Amino acid sequence: MSVLNDLLQGFGTVLSPQNLLFAAIGVTLGTFVGVLPGIGPALTIGLLLPVALQMDSPTAAFIMFAGIYYGAMYGGSTTSILLNTPGESASVASAIEGHQMAKRGRGKAALATAAVGSFVAGTLSTLALTLFAVPLASLALQFQAPDYFALALLAMVTVTALVGRSLIRGMMSLALGLLIGLIGIDQILGQQRFTFGMVELMSGISVTLLIVGLFAVGETLHIAARLRHLPEHVAPLSTGQGWMTRQDWRRSWAPWLRGTAIGFPFGALPAGGAEIPTFLSYTFEKFRSKHKKQFGQGAIEGVAGPEAANNAAFSGVLVPLLTLGIPTSATAAVMLASLEMFNIQSGPQLFEQNGALVWALIASLYVGNVLLLVLNLPLIRLWVKVLQIPRPVLYASILVFAVVGVWASSNQFSLLLLAIGIGIIGFLMRMFDFPIAPVVLGAILGPMMDTQFRRTMALHNGDVTAFFERPLTITLLVLTAVALVVPYLPRFIARLRGRSAKRLAFGEDD
């Protein structure tokens, strides 16, 4: 029963007034950025990193970060339903039915099923995380250098292959990320790489700078380029409409559970966060539903399932992050980078060396879920107000925060320019439909992969067959190859049948 003990201790940490305050700040901030179209949890955490480093305990910082991630998931659903502009990509699926419901005057019911579904899924999947984390971490202790290399490769390739519409574009983004990740002093020999003799580049491009450039500057420029074409209309929430009717509950509970069941394992696999399970859940509910005709016109199952999958996937993402130190989404990558900033060794040792931190984090997820449920439904009018902030004011403020964030972490004019430069690259990538998430993953996982590869080479005297000696390594490499092929399967099958079909693709992670 040591798990229960640890968890209770975690609750003890979280329920202290200071940490509870940070959890509340986190979920509020997260909901806020989730509601705002265009900024996501990755950017928020990236901007908060310099601030968080000033805090005395990393535990409080991580409780806040987890709250931001979770809150953004809740907030994103509000924007999708009322504005039909998904605040973050994982809510694209719920925008389909949710906005239709809102247009038909059932906005409150849609918001309620999203919030309650998120709560149910969040709690259940956190329970799953509690149960699976320790066994997985002990399994992960057996991982050796070649396994880590294969695992990092798998995470990168799956995210790249499954997110976005074109494999080649994803690979190009990934290559850019790997290149950025290699800048700086090499971790094994201490050589300078790609620094061009510049002192500023010796310590590499920091995560804050990369995230701020790509997400804050890039996204703002992207929005500026098509400012006049954004939907401004917010679906009204009339006072007359009620929350969920008894029938809504009856039609929602099963999709919630199914969404959780789909979301958690997909989040836990190194397969790119929440987009895939939300779409899977949507398709599945559509297929299962007795009300097939309502789909496309506001079927409540189409909101309940994906929203549950969305939140369940987040707890899933934490499984590889906490046990293996492998991030599977851009936000998780930023959280991993912040662990490193606090000098906390990520990977399987995390549970042994920083057990208190991890269990407090897990306990904070339970608490955060309750906070979010309390925060979201009664305060829905406030969040609708947030949606009405004038766009120019909003995006100009984001730019100011971006500059402050970079300045606070570096104090250098040249690095500000570098962030703007990265922002321009991010903007062009967005304009031409290159996915952003692989860049972040490449930049953060790249150095680790590089180190593990060279460690393997050093141990085996440069013999590449070291990667094909252990069954675990081989399995991971085979999975990588499968991930490369999977997106092409529907088209291949369609070609066999003489029909054309779209490539399997999902929205992009922010």
Added chain:
Amino acid sequence: VFAAVYFARQLLSPTRDYPPRTAASTGDTTSAINDGRADEVVADAVPPVKPRDTAADASRSAVDDGDRDAGTDPASVQWLTPALLVAALCGYAYVLEPVGFLLSTVVFFVLAVWILGSRHLIRDGLIGVVLSAVIYFSFTQLLAISLPMGVLPI
């Protein structure tokens, strides 16, 4: 390497990655942006076009609008707004240290808001003053992160 593979594939069968667009957008001109990697062509489905220097006709740039970006109409992308914003950002970064955070932020904010299309100068000025003051004092006093003081003796 990826760029080369991509380019080769584009030449062989330009329609592979991009299903033909709907009638509304097939008339658009295709163009490549020349940002040093000329082979990253955003090619239209019909007809296949080779990359060319298009700094001049950037306004007609075609963007492959994905399913998720229904708002990106190729013909209507405005390149001037982001360009002005970048210029403003660079200027902001440049004057931040000599002039100081408080003043430069207010000026930048008003400028950026104006570029982004707002025309309420007084309201935006007020927001800018409040925003920069709140950030400055919360960072320097509460969080002990230093921001450039500049010409104002605060």
